[in-house]
Amino acid sequence: MEQGEAWSTGTLEVPGMRLLEELQRRPGNTPQPLLAVAGDAIDILRDEQLLEPTAMWRCWPVKFVDCDGVVLIEGTRLQLASADEFMAGARFLVVGLCGIGIGAEIRISELFRSKQYRLALVMDGYANRVLFSLSEQVLRRLKGEAASAGLCLGQPFAPGESGFPLDCQGDVLRLAGGVEAGFSVTEAGMVRPGRSLDFVVAMGAGIPKWREGRRCESCRSRSRCFHRAIRDAGRFAGGENGSGTR
Numbered sequence: 001m002e003q004g005e006a007w008s009t010g011t012l013e014v015p016g017m018r019l020l021e022e023l024q025r026r027p028g029n030t031p032q033p034l035l036a037v038a039g040d041a042i043d044i045l046r047d048e049q050l051l052e053p054t055a056m057w058r059c060w061p062v063k064f065v066d067c068d069g070v071v072l073i074e075g076t077r078l079q080l081a082s083a084d085e086f087m088a089g090a091r092f093l094v095v096g097l098c099g100i101g102i103g104a105e106i107r108i109s110e111l112f113r114s115k116q117y118r119l120a121l122v123m124d125g126y127a128n129r130v131l132f133s134l135s136e137q138v139l140r141r142l143k144g145e146a147a148s149a150g151l152c153l154g155q156p157f158a159p160g161e162s163g164f165p166l167d168c169q170g171d172v173l174r175l176a177g178g179v180e181a182g183f184s185v186t187e188a189g190m191v192r193p194g195r196s197l198d199f200v201v202a203m204g205a206g207i208p209k210w211r212e213g214r215r216c217e218s219c220r221s222r223s224r225c226f227h228r229a230i231r232d233a234g235r236f237a238g239g240e241n242g243s244g245t246r
Contacts, residue, residue, distance in 0.1 A: 009058050009177065012138050016051030016100070019130045028129055034122040041123040045104065051130060052101030052194075055138050056177050059203070062090045070202070076171055078200065081163030086155055090202035094142055094153075095175040097183065098135040099196035100127060127195055135197050146203045153209070154202040160189070164200075172198045 020042060030038055045051060061073040065087045069079040072093060080087075087093075104127040111120035135156075143153040159169040166189040173185055176198055183191055191198060 010056070010141075012055040012134075012141060014053050014055065014134060014137060016049065016053055016130075017046070019051060019053060019100075019133055020046055022133050023126055023129055028125075030122065030125070034118055034125075037119045038122055038126075040119055041126055044107065044119075044123065045126065045130075048103070048107065050101070050103035050107055052103060053099070053130075053134050054101070054181070055096070055098045055134055056181060057094050057096035057138065057142070058175060058177050059092050059094050060175060062087075062093050062202070062204075065090050065202075070200075072175075076175065078168050078171060079165055080157060080168075080200075086157075087202040087204075087207060089204045089206040090154070091151065091204040092202070094201050094203055095172055095198075096135070096138055096142075096201070097173065097176040097178045097181075097191070097196060097198045098131060098138060099183070099191075099194050100131050100134065102194040104130075105195050131195055131197050135199065139201065142201065142203070151203050151205055152207045154204075154207040156199045156201040158197060158199045169198070172200060 024042065060076075063071045063073045065071075065083050067082060067084045069077055069081075069083050070087055070090065070093055071077045078093075104123065108120050108124050108127065111117075111123065139153070139156060146153040157164045159172055160166040169189050169191065170185045173179060173183055173191060178191070178198065183193070183196065186192055
């Protein structure tokens, strides 16, 4: 497989409604104080059609991997601590970008401005869950494509995670095809417009296989993510976060 073959650039079409259905089947660890408005948050996401998912990726041949990162044949070096441990034997680097549009982001901001804090918090958590669900569907598809080629899919890494500096965000966005799709990186290192998630993942023979659970281990938000138990949920109790009405 070389850059330019049919599958080296890909997209995934996933309707927003399907992502909501997935969210309802696996609601995750919604904090107890927010459960009362969980249904309202999902209803708003559905009724106002706030999810506009997009997913894209490109596959780039790897020149070499060392302890400081990965270098692509086209010349880009991406810094990644201990890359030789996670990507040893990599033949390709898949660079991907997933987004859910700007609708949910705008609506969450409106809810915070109107002091509907609980509803805003639960919708914010669900928007993140939907985004991760979309990226996981991309990774499952890539895992299948790797297997069909006799290769393994490694662990995904996102800019800003431990060992993968946020300074790489611009290169990741470019390599994923996000620039052509209208995405950009702000001075603070955020991808815009909307809420999005970009990542890199190695593909090759002998690479340590990807397990979904390992993705949470390197995430800075793992202690407050709806995928996991929220340790400080108690501080939202007592009604200080406003109405749960729309």
